[in-house]
Amino acid sequence: MSAAYATFGLAPAMRAGGVRADGGYQLHRDFVDFVVDGHPLLYQLSDLDAVSPLASDVPPAIFTAQVRSLLLESEAPLPDGRYVVYGCPECEDLACGAVTAVIERDGDDYIWRDFAWQTAEHADLELNGYHGIGPFRFHGPGYREALGALLADSGPPPGRRVLLIGARVALLARLAAALRAIGIGADITRDAEGVPAEELRGYGAVAFGPAVGDTERTAVRQAFERTGVAVAYVDGLAPIVPLLVAQIEHALDRSPLPQRRLARLVAADGAAGVEVITPCRVRVTAYRLDRFSRPRTHELFDGVLEPGSHRIPLDGRTARGGSFVVARTAGSVLVQATAR
Structure with missing residues (x-):
């Protein structure tokens, strides 16, 4: 096994939701991705539609358990010391397929090795192994610091909510329904006047309908500025729900540009x-x-x-x-x- 060290980090990421052409929905998932040697590990695993176990929409107790599992403070959830690194974004069923790896300690170092695509209790490395990826050896202090920061933050990052502002109630209602169907919270209002600051802090984006005037837009922006919250602002391009959903997904993307x-x-x-x-x-x-x-x-x-x-x-x-x-x-x- 190579003695060379890889760097370990974490970064916000998302699995973009959307409205399909057939009327179906694809769920939106915010999660924390693993960054190895400066690049998202997910991108090394071909074109995989998956999320890490560190997702924002899991209960805090489960999120904490996932972090402690990666720190090897609990038994491996799968035989042979294997851990789920990426799983299905729509459900938690191993039968859908998951990327797993052996995670182990070597002195003070942590090693991730034997990556595989797994759909049953045991992984078949010869048939489904990700040959050429890993093993990765991480310095213990940096590894523990990165994951420990998630515990210090008391759980996963908050889920995304969007504030929809406009006069076309029927369109906004359809848009809000579509956003909620893919896992994004949405509320509708004519303005942000009188909304408590703690509520405003729960939004990641504000979407303006085309009929909202400059004066109203300025008032909304000022309300958010007073709370000290940086939100993304979306100007609705056209009254087409799948397009508006895509605009909002674009605005909610907080992942670093190089990743x-x-x-x-x-x-x-x-x-x-x-x-x-x-x-x-x-x-x-x-x-x-x-x-x-x-x-x-x-x-x-x-x-x-x-x-x-x-x-x-x-x-x-x-x-x-x-x-x-x-x-x-x-x-x-x-x-x-x-x-x-």
Whole structure:
């Protein structure tokens, strides 16, 4: 086993939720990801749609138990000293598949080794092992400090809530229902006047409807500034619920920029320009309103892209402008209006 040390860290991450073209939903999950040698470990495991056990929507007692398990303060949950490193974002069933690894102590060091895709009680390393990943040896003090900080913070980071402000109650109600269906809390109001500061601190984003005037927007911003809370502000591009959900997902992404798979999205000159950092599946979707103000959706691309910049042709109506393009991976979403 290599004696070289790897660095261990943690960083906020999310599994982006959304409204599918068939009307189904994909859950939003906030979690803490493992960062090995400066890069998210998840990205080394091919294009995997998964979350770590350190998710924000688990009860604090379970979150604490997961942290202490990674510190080897309790018995391994699986045979042969194996621990779940990433699991299904929709449920906790091992049958859906999970990335597991042996975690052990060697003196004061912690070692993660024998990564595998596991769907049953025992892992088959020969058939389902992640060959070439690990083993990773971490200095004990740094490892314990990183995980111990989560315990010092008294549990997982708070889940995301969004404040929806506008006059079109029916649209906001549909948007709030869609957000709640994917696991994002949503409340509707005409303004933030009189809302207690402790309530405002619970929001990660504010979404303005197109009918909200500058005076109202300024008042809302000032209310949040007085609480000392930094929130993301979203200006609704169009009254299309899946598009608005994507905008809010984009705004809620708190993961560090160098650790995102999607680096850039532009929509101009008849094409969508997408830049990705690691190999991953990317879906590019166009949204527009037709002349009767009915929402139209067109799937432009769905496939695996290698690192670098890629040009994806827009269909004729999208290319004329006034449309909106959404690029999505399992972990991030970008939204861009097309230039007229």
